[in-house]
Amino acid sequence: MALIVQKYGGSSVANAKKILRVAQRVIKTKRAGHKVVVVVSAMGDMTDDLIALAGQINKNPEEREMDMLLSTGEQVSIALLAMAVHKLGHQAVSFTGPQVGIITDEFHSKARIQNVSAERIKKALGDGKIVIVAGFQGQTPSGEITTLGRGGSDLTAVALAVALKAKHCEIYTDVDGIYTADPRVIPEARKMSVATYDEILELASLGAKVMHSRSIEVGKKFNMPIRVRNSHKDVQGTLITKENKKMEEVVVSGVALAEDEAKITLFRVSDRPGVAAKVFQTLADANVNVDMIIQNKTQTNSTDISFTVLKHELTKALKTVKAAMKKVGATSITCDENIAKVSVVGIGMRSHSGIASKMFSTLAKHKINIDMISTSEIKISVVVAGDKGRLAARAIHRAFGLDKK
Ligand code: ASP
Ligand code: MG
Numbered sequence: 001m002a003l004i005v006q007k008y009g010g011s012s013v014a015n016a017k018k019i020l021r022v023a024q025r026v027i028k029t030k031r032a033g034h035k036v037v038v039v040v041s042a043m044g045d046m047t048d049d050l051i052a053l054a055g056q057i058n059k060n061p062e063e064r065e066m067d068m069l070l071s072t073g074e075q076v077s078i079a080l081l082a083m084a085v086h087k088l089g090h091q092a093v094s095f096t097g098p099q100v101g102i103i104t105d106e107f108h109s110k111a112r113i114q115n116v117s118a119e120r121i122k123k124a125l126g127d128g129k130i131v132i133v134a135g136f137q138g139q140t141p142s143g144e145i146t147t148l149g150r151g152g153s154d155l156t157a158v159a160l161a162v163a164l165k166a167k168h169c170e171i172y173t174d175v176d177g178i179y180t181a182d183p184r185v186i187p188e189a190r191k192m193s194v195a196t197y198d199e200i201l202e203l204a205s206l207g208a209k210v211m212h213s214r215s216i217e218v219g220k221k222f223n224m225p226i227r228v229r230n231s232h233k234d235v236q237g238t239l240i241t242k243e244n245k246k247m248e249e250v251v252v253s254g255v256a257l258a259e260d261e262a263k264i265t266l267f268r269v270s271d272r273p274g275v276a277a278k279v280f281q282t283l284a285d286a287n288v289n290v291d292m293i294i295q296n297k298t299q300t301n302s303t304d305i306s307f308t309v310l311k312h313e314l315t316k317a318l319k320t321v322k323a324a325m326k327k328v329g330a331t332s333i334t335c336d337e338n339i340a341k342v343s344v345v346g347i348g349m350r351s352h353s354g355i356a357s358k359m360f361s362t363l364a365k366h367k368i369n370i371d372m373i374s375t376s377e378i379k380i381s382v383v384v385a386g387d388k389g390r391l392a393a394r395a396i397h398r399a400f401g402l403d404k405k
Pocket of ligand 1: 009010041042047048073135136149150151152153154
């Protein structure tokens with residue numbers, strides 16, 4: 001008898017009808033001979049609604065009270081799901097995060113899980129019950145309620161799967177799995193049947209809305225297989241797992257497009273040690289996240305530095321860098337909001353060559369100019385003009401055969 005952890009997101013439990021449907025699915029798994037632990041998120045947009053409600057009362061609520069408030073969303077779903085299972089004639093019991101010993105640090109609204117005892121879960125499973133646990137929450141060693149950051153129910157599910165030594169962790173959403181690209185941008189994108197933890201982490205960091213990153217990190221660390229599946233259909237989803245030889249044969253497994261970055265260029269910065277350090281230290285001090293960086297020596301004794309930041313941090317970044325311009329000897333500064341970043345990701349890049357040239361020649365064929373390039377072991381990103389981003393992503397997706405089975 002295998003133990004399976006299933007997590008259902010807010011859209012899967014958005015109303016009574018959907019909750020009853022989830023109950024049926026959970027019961028089906030139990031009937032197939034498994035022990036089942038279910039993690040649920042708050043119904044629909046309840047977390048957003050609670051945040052808005054708090055804002056009507058106090059623009060600057062204390063974080064402790066915010067966690068007290070937000071953790072109630074999940075408590076509603078677990079009770080209703082348990083009632084749904086009972087209604088269908090099966091045994092179930094619901095627990096909050098603190099009740100099952102999810103212990104976190106004390107950083108409210110972004111707490112990290114430190115330990116999971118799961119004693120009450122083991123006991124209830126032993127009694128033959130379906131166990132339903134509230135996602136996204138825990139408590140500090142001194143008993144304060146915490147939340148794990150937005151989308152944190154994924155993390156609860158993977159952490160419980162690890163603590164209970166589950167066979168795997170199933171994440172149910174309202175799409176069929178993880179796609180080779182965002183289907184809204186590239187309609188011919190396909191569902192991946194399998195991907196590695198590293199690929200999904202890379203895609204998530206590139207702006208593909210896949211899963212909560214920390215949950216993938218935990219899955220990777222403890223080698224817990226994660227299956228992303230559709231809660232409304234009985235189809236094979238995407239398996240996220242450690243890599244094997246066969247997976248390396250696929251050179252590129254996904255394409256990501258980010259349209260939320262802007263580029264800043266500093267001209268004629270002095271070419272001496274400590275200058276780049278100065279520029280990026282100022283940005284770090286202002287809490288601005290920098291993504292791509294390119295430095296290019298000019299003919300004279302100076303260099304040009306370009307880098308990208310999130311569009312919504314552009315004003316702050318410009319202000320910060322302008323204040324530091326004199327110290328680094330820069331002559332001028334420009335910015336460009338009309339950019340897009342297109343990336344290809346795949347663990348096969350480690351063992352195959354020619355990926356960059358194929359990507360660049362595809363862009364050339366479509367007369368798309370490359371503005372910046374950056375690479376990692378399993379990723380190549382380029383910055384192109386903003387209005388060319390979608391065309392570029394689609395052409396590259398096709399060039400690597402991702403539109404075909
Ligand atoms: N309900 C929380 C949120 O909306 C946690 C989750 O959905 O995983 O962020
Ligand atoms: Mg949610």
